[in-house]
Amino acid sequence: MSILSFDNVSYQYPSEDFDIIDRLSLSVEPGSFHCIIGISGCGKSTIFRMTNGLLQPKTGNICVNGNPITGQNHYCGYMPQKDMLFPWKTIGENLALPLEIQRKYSKAEQRELIDAALADVGLDGCRDKRPDELSGGMRQRAAFARTMLTGSDLLLLDEPFSALDFLTRISMQEWLLDQWQRHKKTILFITHDVEEAVFLSSSVLVVEETPIHSLREIPVPMKYPRTRQDLTRPEIVELREQLVDMLRKQVVV
Ligand SMILES: Nc1ncnc2c1ncn2[C@@H]1O[C@H](COP(=O)(O)OP(=O)(O)OP(=O)(O)O)[C@@H](O)[C@H]1O
Ligand SMILES: [Mg+2]
Structure with a gap:
C-alpha cells in the first residue's frame, strides 16, 4: 500500500x-x-x-x-519553508511542541525523548539554548529533530x-x-x-x-x-x- x-x-x-x-x-x-x-x-x-x-x-x-x-x-511531519523554530522558546521547548500535541507523554518522558532526539542530530547540550544561539546548520538539525518527534x-x-x-x-x-x-x-x-x-x-x-x-x-x-x-x-x-x-x-x- x-x-x-x-x-x-x-x-x-x-x-x-x-x-x-x-x-x-x-x-x-x-x-x-x-x-x-x-x-x-x-x-x-x-x-x-x-x-x-x-x-x-x-x-x-x-x-x-x-x-x-x-x-x-x-x-505527517512537516518542516515548512520559512524558519520554523520559535525564537522566544529554547530548543528543548521547541522540540516539546509535537510531543505536547500527542498528549501521551509525561514531562519526564518528554525530556528523555528530546534529549535522545538532540543527541541523534548531534546537538547534545543545546536543550537550553535559544535558536539565535545556534548556527544555520544547527537550527536546521534542531528543526529536523522536532519534525522527527512527530513520530510520523x-x-x-x-x-x-x-x-x-x-x-x-x-x-x-x-x-x-x-x-x-x-x-x-x-x-x-x-x-x-x-x-x-x-x-x-x-x-x-x-x-x-x-x-x-x-x-x-x-x-x-x-x-x-x-x-x-x-x-x-x-x-x-x-x-x-x-x-x-x-x-x-x-x-x-
Ligand atoms: N495564500 C495564498 N493566496 C493566494 N495565492 C497564493 C497563496 N499562497 C500561494 N499562492 C500562489 O500559489 C502559487 C503556488 O504557491 P506555492 O507556495 O505552492 O509555490 P512553490 O512552488 O512552493 O514556489 P517556491 O518555489 O517559490 O516556494 C503561487 O503563484 C503563489 O503566488
Ligand atoms: Mg514553496
Missing part, C-alpha cells in the same frame, strides 16, 4: 480564479525518498500544505497510510537546506540520507537545487506544468549509500542536465 496517495485532487486559492492543483493523482511508496523540483510559484508548497491538512482540497481525496486525512489529525513515518521537508552555505549544505545532505536510512522514513523534499535532488532521491518528481496535473517521475540510477563522487558518473551528469533542461523550458525571461 502506498504511504501517500492523491486521487484527483484540485485546489484553488480563494483570491485566484484558477485551480493551481488540477486533478492531481499520485502515489508514494513507503521508504522512498523523492525530491520535488519545479519552477518558483508552480505549487510545490501547496501540495505539502494540503498533505499536512493546512489547506483543504477543493475536490478529490488525500490518504496517508490508507486513511483519508482530516483537518484535525496530523499524519512520512516527512515533508520544504527547501530545508536552501539558506545554508555550500559546504554546510552538502554535509547536511549526507547527514539526512544517513537519518533516512537509519529511521526508515519516507521523505518528500522540495528543492530548487537539481544536484541536491539527484544526490538524495530514489526518484525525482518534476513539476512540468502549472496548474499541476501530474508529477513526472525520473528514477535516479544510483545505489545507496551514495557518495558525492557518484555525482560525477557520466549518466548522472547527463541526468542533471536533463532535469535542468526540463525546468528551463518553463522559465519565461
